[in-house]
Amino acid sequence: MASKAGLTATTIHVIPATNLAPVPTPGTEDYLKLAHTDHMLVAKWSAQNGWDTPHIKPYGELGILPTSSCLHYATECFEGLKAYRGEDGKLRLFRPDQKGERLEMSAKRASLPTVQPDQLKHLIEKLLELKAPSQMVAQDLPSPVPVYPTDHCGNRKPMSFGTPQEALLFIVAAPYPDISKTIKARGQSSGLKLLVSPPGSARSWPGGVGYAKVGANYGPSLEAHNAAKAIGFDQVLWVFGDDQSVTEAGASNFFIIWKNKQTQELELVTPTLNNHLILGGITRKSVLELAKPRLSTSVGDLAPLKVSEVDFSMNDIEEASDEGRIVECFVSGTAYFITPVSLIKTASANIEIPVPENDQSYAATIKAWLESITYGLESHEWSYLVPG
């Protein structure tokens, strides 16, 4: 009988897959042909018994009934994190405890059962230890990076609106392209093109769930995302309120490097998390934590700068552009990693953003620092070595 105390990764039932997908050829992009690895991890929860023993089994259907609340009421949340294979052939997770803490927060917000971050980390590592690594072959750096979404969803008994009495936690591993590479390969405009969200459209609001990684933040923003894609933009830059306060770029956080209007001081700025509109990205947090000490003095040709979490508006960006004060913009996130922005389009203006082509840009420097950690070139507490 399962304990109601919580989910533990100490005992896992393993049902090995027999129909194995071919291992991609090292040095090629064959891995992108895989939709997922051979196995998935699934753990069931019920209000009556708590968490059941987790299972690792062949990738396949989850057994979700049509009356499941996750299909009607979006009682769901998730996380995505990447496993990086270093030159030593070993896999590393980037700040899995931070991801686990955020999943805990999101699950509470979605009225779903929680899993301790430490246990979640061990579940991920058990899945990776089994079969997945053989399909995540060593590549030249930067190597392909699989994503590990982790979903909760309320299951069954949904006919009345209430807390799910059953839930599933599941973890799958899938190959993921390096989006920053894809953007770079486009050539001339080697930065993201962002379209400012249309007036009268809001991704999130005070008192809502913009700060949690719940499904409800994504489906409703697809309409604006698709409209932006259809006219050649990569992402929507979501602004909020009458003053068009900058929030986030949908699947990523937004950073700008400019000369401060008042002080003329060089400044790396990202919006605050104050009013709960923005998902507090782990990559965002890492950028801030690295940039604060390391960019307080000059780095190569890069002048030192101040790092600030401050709210600003589209007006501030336009003004800075008109006055030639913008140095760089970039987005951060697990999917986009660190990718420069080359254009921001508002209803009335095309704001061109400089994208330095050499590796001496701030974005490229921060990206290199992060890669050094994620791939284990630099020993760092943020990088968790997967045993085996």
Next chain:
Amino acid sequence: MASKAGLTATTIHVIPATNLAPVPTPGTEDYLKLAHTDHMLVAKWSAQNGWDTPHIKPYGELGILPTSSCLHYATECFEGLKAYRGEDGKLRLFRPDQKGERLEMSAKRASLPTVQPDQLKHLIEKLLELKAPSQMVAQDLPSPVPVYPTDHCGNRKPMSFGTPQEALLFIVAAPYPDISKTIKARGQSSGLKLLVSPPGSARSWPGGVGYAKVGANYGPSLEAHNAAKAIGFDQVLWVFGDDQSVTEAGASNFFIIWKNKQTQELELVTPTLNNHLILGGITRKSVLELAKPRLSTSVGDLAPLKVSEVDFSMNDIEEASDEGRIVECFVSGTAYFITPVSLIKTASANIEIPVPENDQSYAATIKAWLESITYGLESHEWSYLVPG
């Protein structure tokens, strides 16, 4: 090969269930022991081929993969409608075309494929014709009412954030208790108790999706709903903005009958749909459409009243209560039908609302009018007779 033109109900593959649940005994509440009827209807859609031939098959798992976008990104919407069995033994649907139109609107908003309202109605009727009716036994009026949620959900290929390339439409039939009866059976406080949403908490927002029946409106509001339930309330009365503008009661629309402060005229009022915060309920619409002509003159002991869609605030309600101008409050919806409200609690006040015990209240009169239509006692274009 399926046509990309749309979904048609003309050809349906039927796989009959062999393991049939017992038919409930007429005149009892045995039907509530059923979680669902023996069959469900499922239709698959893909961007490549459009809608596939719909299947009616034994109720069971939907074959959803862990990488399905409906589990991560809440690419989902739904409808619920009731089938009423009249004294003639026949089943009727209430305004299925209106529900179909709303599902079309919600599906568009959720970036999902649409189904023509007329085809949806025929799909529902095919499911009912088959086996479901034998489990929906004739009862004394008001009879048990099954619910027919209809879900779309983006399926598979979700690893990048984008429009679902596959989707499912599914229809299940399940027994549903008469909530207004349950509330009445509680005795003394034979009305709903509503808790005003906590400050800094918002169900919806201008530019959001509060007006569409998408999953994203529900999961995030569960937290406040549970907190209200835990202290003995039935539902949250969601208010918006600094002036606490009244919106809706979560799963239902809100109506108040009061003497107008300025004119002292008797008035039936519900908030407008102007800023897209509120789901435009079909029952809400029907109440307005019935009340306007029928309550323009006195009905029995009930004085005539004016029917208005007007925005008002919690302050207006408190003031009306203090001045003894409130006559009745009720909510409307498919789940709650027409149910009186007896208490509204704000952070600082308990507003007691009169609940007339006799059948001569406005709420009871409107409810009786609607029941007369839903059960086919009155021939009306809103009631759709299921053939067979």
